Each structure stands twice: as C-alpha cells, then as structure tokens.
Amino acid sequence: MATETAAPTPPAPKAADPARRTVRKPARRFNSGPILTTVTWVLALVFFSPVLWMVLTSFKQESAAASDPPIFFFAPTLDQYRAVLGSGAGSYFANSAIATGVSTILVVALAVPAAYAVSIRPVKKTSDVLFFFISTRMLPVVAVIMPIYVIAGQLKVLDNVWTLVVLYTSMNLPIAVWMMRSFFLEVPGEVLEAAQMDGAGLLKTLWRVLMPMVAPGLAATALICVIFAWNEFFFALILTAGKSATVPVFLVSQMTSEGLFLAQLSAASVLASLPVVIAGWVAQKQLVRGLSMGAVK
Amino acid sequence: MSTLVARQQIRARKSATERKAGGLSSAEGWRRRLPLLPALIFTLIVTQVPFLFTLWYSLQNWNLLRPEGDRFVGLSNYVDIFADSTFRRAALNSVLFTVGCVFFAMLLGIVFALLLDRSFAGRGIVRTLLITPFLIMPVASALLWSMSILNPTYGLLNWVIGLVGIPPVDWTSQHPIASILMALVWQWTPFMMLLVLSGLQSQSKDVLEAAQVDGAGWWRTFISVTLPQLRRYIELGVLLGAIYVVNTFDQIYLMTAGGPGTASANLPFYIYQRAFLGFDVGQAAAMGVVVVIATMIVATLALRLIFRSFDVKD
Numbered sequence: 001m002a003t004e005t006a007a008p009t010p011p012a013p014k015a016a017d018p019a020r021r022t023v024r025k026p027a028r029r030f031n032s033g034p035i036l037t038t039v040t041w042v043l044a045l046v047f048f049s050p051v052l053w054m055v056l057t058s059f060k061q062e063s064a065a066a067s068d069p070p071i072f073f074f075a076p077t078l079d080q081y082r083a084v085l086g087s088g089a090g091s092y093f094a095n096s097a098i099a100t101g102v103s104t105i106l107v108v109a110l111a112v113p114a115a116y117a118v119s120i121r122p123v124k125k126t127s128d129v130l131f132f133f134i135s136t137r138m139l140p141v142v143a144v145i146m147p148i149y150v151i152a153g154q155l156k157v158l159d160n161v162w163t164l165v166v167l168y169t170s171m172n173l174p175i176a177v178w179m180m181r182s183f184f185l186e187v188p189g190e191v192l193e194a195a196q197m198d199g200a201g202l203l204k205t206l207w208r209v210l211m212p213m214v215a216p217g218l219a220a221t222a223l224i225c226v227i228f229a230w231n232e233f234f235f236a237l238i239l240t241a242g243k244s245a246t247v248p249v250f251l252v253s254q255m256t257s258e259g260l261f262l263a264q265l266s267a268a269s270v271l272a273s274l275p276v277v278i279a280g281w282v283a284q285k286q287l288v289r290g291l292s293m294g295a296v297k
Numbered sequence: 298m299s300t301l302v303a304r305q306q307i308r309a310r311k312s313a314t315e316r317k318a319g320g321l322s323s324a325e326g327w328r329r330r331l332p333l334l335p336a337l338i339f340t341l342i343v344t345q346v347p348f349l350f351t352l353w354y355s356l357q358n359w360n361l362l363r364p365e366g367d368r369f370v371g372l373s374n375y376v377d378i379f380a381d382s383t384f385r386r387a388a389l390n391s392v393l394f395t396v397g398c399v400f401f402a403m404l405l406g407i408v409f410a411l412l413l414d415r416s417f418a419g420r421g422i423v424r425t426l427l428i429t430p431f432l433i434m435p436v437a438s439a440l441l442w443s444m445s446i447l448n449p450t451y452g453l454l455n456w457v458i459g460l461v462g463i464p465p466v467d468w469t470s471q472h473p474i475a476s477i478l479m480a481l482v483w484q485w486t487p488f489m490m491l492l493v494l495s496g497l498q499s500q501s502k503d504v505l506e507a508a509q510v511d512g513a514g515w516w517r518t519f520i521s522v523t524l525p526q527l528r529r530y531i532e533l534g535v536l537l538g539a540i541y542v543v544n545t546f547d548q549i550y551l552m553t554a555g556g557p558g559t560a561s562a563n564l565p566f567y568i569y570q571r572a573f574l575g576f577d578v579g580q581a582a583a584m585g586v587v588v589v590i591a592t593m594i595v596a597t598l599a600l601r602l603i604f605r606s607f608d609v610k611d
Contacts, residue, residue, distance in 0.1 A: 037417040043409070048426040050483065051433060053453055054441050068451040069459075110339060113332030123329050129337065131600060136344040138540050138596040142565040143585030146572050147350030170343035173336060231434045233547045234565075238573060248436040252551065255440055262444060269437035280432035281425055288491040292533060296495045 058266035065263035080267035084254075089268065092250035095161050099236075099246055100229040103168035107176045107225050108218065110169070115180030116206060120192060130178070134293070137174040145238055152239060161244040167235050172225040175293050179224065182294025183217030184210070220286030223279055230276050247272045348589070354582035361576035374583035383559050384584060387567035393474060394563055395543045398481040399535050405482065406489025406534070407527075411519075413490070414497040431487035439551040442480040443469055447552075473553040473561035480548050485541075489534045496530030497523070536599035543592065564588050 045052075057065050059076040118126045148167070149158075157163045187210060195209045211218070233248040240249060254261070254268050280287060289297055355374055359367035378384045409427055413420065430438065446453045447468035455465040468476045500523060508518045546565045549555055555562030555570065562570065564584065572581035 033417065036412070036415070037419075040412040040417065040423055041419065043412065044423040044426045047409075047483075047486070048429060050438075050441055050446055050453075051429050053445060054437075057445060066448075066451045068456070070451065070453055070456050110336040114336035117329060117331070117333035121329050123326050129333065133336075133340060134600060135593070135596060136340055138592055138599070139344060139348065140544050140565060140585070140588050140592055142544070142546070142568045143351055143582075143589045144344065144347035145569075146354060146578055146582055146585070147347035149573075151347065151350070166343060170340060173340055177336060227432070231436075233436050237550075238569075248434060248547075251434070251436050251440065255444070255551075265440060265444065269434070269441060273432070273434045273437050276434065277429060277432045280428065284425065284428060287428065288495050291488055292492060292537065295533060296492060296530065 054266050054269055057263055058270045060263045062261060062263050065266070080264045081271070083264050084268045084271060089250060089271070092245055092247050095244050096230060096246040098161050099164040099168055100226055102165045103172065103229050104222050104225040106165070106169045107172045108222060111173055111176035111180050111221070114177050115184055116210070118177070119181045119184035120187070133174040133177050141234060149238060158239060159241040159244050163239055164235060164244070164246065168229040168232060171232070172228055175224060175290070176221045178293040179221045179290055180214070180217060183214040187213050220283065220290050223283045223286060224290035226279060227276050351582045351585050354578050355586050357579045359579040361578065367579070370579070374579045378580055378583050378587065383567065386559060387562045387564050390474065390561060391543060391563040394477065394481065394545055395539050397478050398485055398542045399538045401478070401482045402485040402538065403489045403531065403534060405486045407493050409486065409490040410493035410497055413494055427490060428487040430483050431485070435484065435547040436551065438484055439480055439548040442476070443552040447476055469553050470557055473556065477548050477552055477561060480552060481542065481545060485538055488538060492530050492534040493527060496527040500526055532602055536602055540596060540599060
C-alpha cells in the first residue's frame with residue numbers, strides 16, 4: 001500500500017461527488033482515516049435527520065412543533081404519546097397485529113412445503129412454477145383492486161380484518177417461497193440422503209431434519225413478511241373502514257381529522273413505525289437476503 | 298465470503314436430482330408436487346381470478362354513477378384511455394418517478410456502501426442509522442416529509458436553505474414531482490445500499506490487492522475491478538427497485554394527492570382516482586390491464602436477470 005504514491009489522477013468530471021474524493025484518500029495517505037470516518041458519520045446523520053426530527057417533534061408541545069424557526073431545545077413531554085394512546089389507537093394496533101401475525105403464519109405454512117417441493121426434490125417445470133409465483137408479486141395491485149373490492153362486497157367481507165389476512169398472505173407468499181427455496185438449497189445433500197436411508201417420511205424429514213437447519217432462514221422470511229404486511233396501506237385504505245382499519249389508516253385519520261396536530265401525528269408515526277424498525281434493526285443481516293428474495297446473502 | 302448462492306454446488310446437486318427425476322413414475326411425480334399445491338392453488342385463486350375479472354370489466358361500459366348499468370363495449374375503453382391526456386401524463390410520471398428514484402437511490406446507495414465498506418469506529422451504528430428510512434412505515438414517512446420537512450412555513454428544509462440565504466419554497470405545490478422523489482429516494486437508498494454493500498463484501502481481496510500492487514489508484518481500481526464485479530448486484534437492485542417503486546401509491550396519495558391538478562399523479566394513483574372517486578370501473582380496469590402488460594414487459598427482463606442470479610434452469 002505504501003507503493004501507492006504515483007496514483008494517476010483521474011480526469012474527474014466537474015460535478016464530482018464528495019465520496020469519490022474522500023474514499024480515494026486512504027489508499028494514498030495513512031492518516032486520512034479519521035477524515036473519512038467523520039465524513040461518513042456526518043452524511044449518515046444528515047440522512048437520518050428526518051427520523052430524528054420526527055422523534056424530537058413527538059416530544060414537543062403542539063405550539064413548539066410547528067414553529068418558524070424550528071425549535072431544537074425544549075422541555076420534553078409525553079403528552080402527545082398519552083393523547084395518541086388515549087384516542088383509541090389500540091384497536092388499530094390490534095387489527096394490524098392480527099393481519100400481520102396471522103398472514104405471516106399462513107405464508108410460512110404454505111411456503112415451506114412449496115419451497116421444499118421446488119428445491120429439495122424438484123420435478124420438471126420447477127422453474128415455470130417459480131416464475132409464476134414471482135410474476136404474481138410483480139402484478140400491480142391496482143389492476144386487481146376493483147374486482148377484489150366488488151367480490152369482497154358480494155361476500156360481505158368488506159371492512160373485515162380477515163380479508164386483509166388473505167390478501168397479505170398472497171402478497172408475501174411469492175417472496176417467502178423464493179427465500180425459503182434459497183435456504184433449502186444450502187442444506188447439504190448428504191443430510192437428506194441420510195434421512196431418506198433411515199426411512200423417514202416427508203413430514204418427518206421436513207420437521208426433524210430440515211427445519212432446525214433452516215430455522216434462521218425461516219426467521220428471516222417471517223421478518224420480511226412482517227415488514228411488508230405491517231406497512232401495507234393500499235388494500236387497508238380501500239377495503240377497511242372503522243371496524244377493521246389498520247395502523248397506516250389510523251395515521252392518515254390523525255392527519256385529516258385533527259388538522260395540524262403535528263406533534264401528536266409525529267408521536268403516532270413513531271409508535272406506528274417502532275415494531276418494524278426494531279425488528280429490522282435486530283435482523284439487519286437477514287434484511288438484504290429477504291429484500292433480494294434470497295438472491296444475495 | 299461468497300454471496301450469490303453457492304452456485305457450483307447447487308448446479309451439481311440439481312443435475313443429480315434431475316437425472317433421478319427423469320425416470321420418475323407419474324405417481325412419484327405427483328407425490329413430489331403435492332407439497333407445492335396448496336401454495337399454488339391459493340396464489341392462483343387470490344391473484345389470477347381477480348385479474349380475469351379486471352379483463353372482463355375493461356370491456357364494459359360500467360360507471361357506478363350512471364343508472365343504465367354495465368354493457369359490453371368491446372375495446373372502446375382502451376381507445377378512450379389512450380386518447381386521455383391525463384392517462385398519458387400519469388404514465389409519463391410513473392416512468393419519471395421510477396427512473397428518477399432508482400437512479401438517485403442507486404447513486405446514493407453506492408456512495409454509502411463504499412463508505413461503509415471499511416472498518417471504523419461506530420460502523421454498526423452508522424449502518425443502523427442508514428437502513429432506518431427503509432423501515433419507517435411509508436405512510437409515516439410520507440406525512441413526515443410533506444408536513445414536517447417540506448412544509449412552506451415551518452418546514453425543516455426551508456429553514457436549512459434559509460441559513461444560506463435561499464428564500465422559502467412551497468415544495469409540494471411548486472415542485473410536486475421533486476418533493477415526492479425526495480421522499481422516495483430517501484426510502485429506497487437503504488435498499489440499494491444493502492445490495493451494493495453485499496456486492497462489495499463479496500469481492501475477493503486478492504484481486505484488490507493485486508490491483509494496488511500494480512499501482513492502480515482508488516478510482517482506477519473502482520472502475521476496472523470493483524464496478525464490473527458489482528454489476529450483477531446493481532442490476533438486481535435496479536430491477537427489483539423498479540418493480541416496487543413503479544407501484545408507488547402512499548407518497549403520492551399523502552404528499553400531493555396527485556396534484557396540483559393531476560400534475561404528479563402516477564398510474565396507480567390515477568387508476569385509484571378513476572375507480573374509487575370517479576366510479577368509472579370500465580376505464581379504470583382498462584388502465585389496469587395496460588399497466589399489467591407494461592409491467593410484464595419490464596418484469597420479464599427482471600426475471601431473466603433474477604433467474605441468472607439464482608442459476609435456475611429447467
């Protein structure tokens with residue numbers, strides 16, 4: 001690395017981004033590390049600042065929340081959180097928990113056998129099936145929302161949380177099949193052969209031998225399903241009203257009915273985002289694999 | 298660390314299993330397919346049946362506000378929507394949002410990934426901070442941007458640009474598309490960053506060291522060694538990102554409601570407007586069909602790439 005003195009100067013275009021300049025430094029000079037670290041931290045904090053601002057606002061009084069110039073130092077209050085929790089947020093959170101939890105369980109129950117069938121003991125046309133699954137995830141939901149609305153109306157399941165359970169299951173199933181498939185493919189072939197030698201049936205093989213090996217993958221798959229289901233807004237907006245509305249719908253109702261209650265809205269936003277943010281922070285390593293449907297570890 | 302699934306090993310196993318599968322009895326074949334069927338049937342019913350209805354609706358003149366009810370009109374809804382300048386505008390906006398968001402999110406994502414691809418104090422914390430925007434509920438983030446950050450009177454961004462003497466801007470009404478793009482890029486940059494970071498960490502250190510021993514500078518190494526290796530990850534990020542972003546609804550519904558007028562409506566939002574505020578089921582369905590066809594063209598490209606990444610072959 002010390003031989004790196006005669007680095008050719010690249011013909012950098014005028015609008016050079018700061019990262020290019022900064023990242024190049026460590027190769028040339030030993031003591032540029034701290035500078036680069038500082039730049040990284042500053043950029044990260046700037047990028048994170050909207051979140052920070054939301055959290056700060058949620059601890060303000062309303063008068064301090066919408067002020068020009070913005071107020072950075074204030075006596076924090078929990079009033080807004082009390083107001084949100086006192087405004088009947090509980091039922092929305094319960095609906096979201098049911099829609100998210102039950103749909104995730106259903107997705108896993110359907111996806112694990114399906115992924116097993118397309119990975120461990122594939123038959124012909126396996127890739128056609130995989131293609132079909134993923135193409136349904138790419139289908140714009142807006143193209144099927146009208147029939148779903150009409151059919152749900154005729155079946156008398158509008159404003160019913162179980163309608164959301166079914167739709168969220170179908171929304172997440174393709175991703176889960178692909179993810180679980182990528183985890184099954186990593187199970188060494190000898191393990192399966194040994195299980196078959198012992199004469200273990202399909203369910204037994206699946207349960208006793210495979211599940212412990214793909215348990216981390218299962219957790220990652222469930223996490224992705226939880227993120228997508230918890231944050232889903234479009235179906236919830238159209239198919240639910242008062243009784244079965246979920247957290248995103250609750251947030252929107254806060255905005256429209258209460259006017260400019262910015263601090264309270266921020267507190268509601270923090271509470272609404274918290275479950276997924278914490279889950280995502282804890283499971284950072286699995287996130288990228290889930291988002292790429294298993295293609296990238 | 299190898300990142301794209303251990304392909305060699307899989308290929309070996311696949312050819313072995315397929316050789317076995319070649320001589321299967323049909324009973325054995327069905328026994329193997331059985332675990333697949335519940336998921337397959339469920340998906341067929343929930344996703345394909347409604348789409349058949351959409352196809353049927355698109356051939357009807359069906360407006361819930363008009364009393365005469367629905368009647369078969371053939372392809373005239375399709376003729377109407379292509380003559381509809383708002384539809385064309387919404388289609389253009391869809392492309393604009395998707396391309397703009399994916400491009401800028403990928404650019405920023407590469408920058409952040411490069412900065413994270415070295416060890417420094419607090420690296421874990423920085424990574425955690427950077428992925429957070431992706432985890433924030435999109436509805437919450439749309440409200441945060443439109444009401445807190447971009448508000449014309451007390452918004453944080455106007456205060457920041459005011460520090461350097463730029464007069465306040467009414468972001469969401471003067472620059473609706475740029476405003477929505479800001480929120481979208483903010484949300485999707487972590488996604489791109491995580492993919493690119495995986496790509497960077499999968500690089501073999503030997504090649505990088507060899508490049509440095511050969512006297513290649515950082516920029517040269519990046520262009521001729523790192524970037525080619527990242528290509529697959531960048532492609533995957535662009536295509537997966539595009540598939541998600543093209544369906545953007547939350548930010549548009551909450552930040553501008555497609556306005557002013559219909560200036561910032563994309564196709565999902567315009568179809569929603571036509572169906573649930575204009576009650577024109579027939580035309581909305583025809584637009585839905587057009588969107589599906591367009592999406593499938595892009596998705597076929599995406600799938601080909603994903604299949605290459607996964608190394609799926611029949």
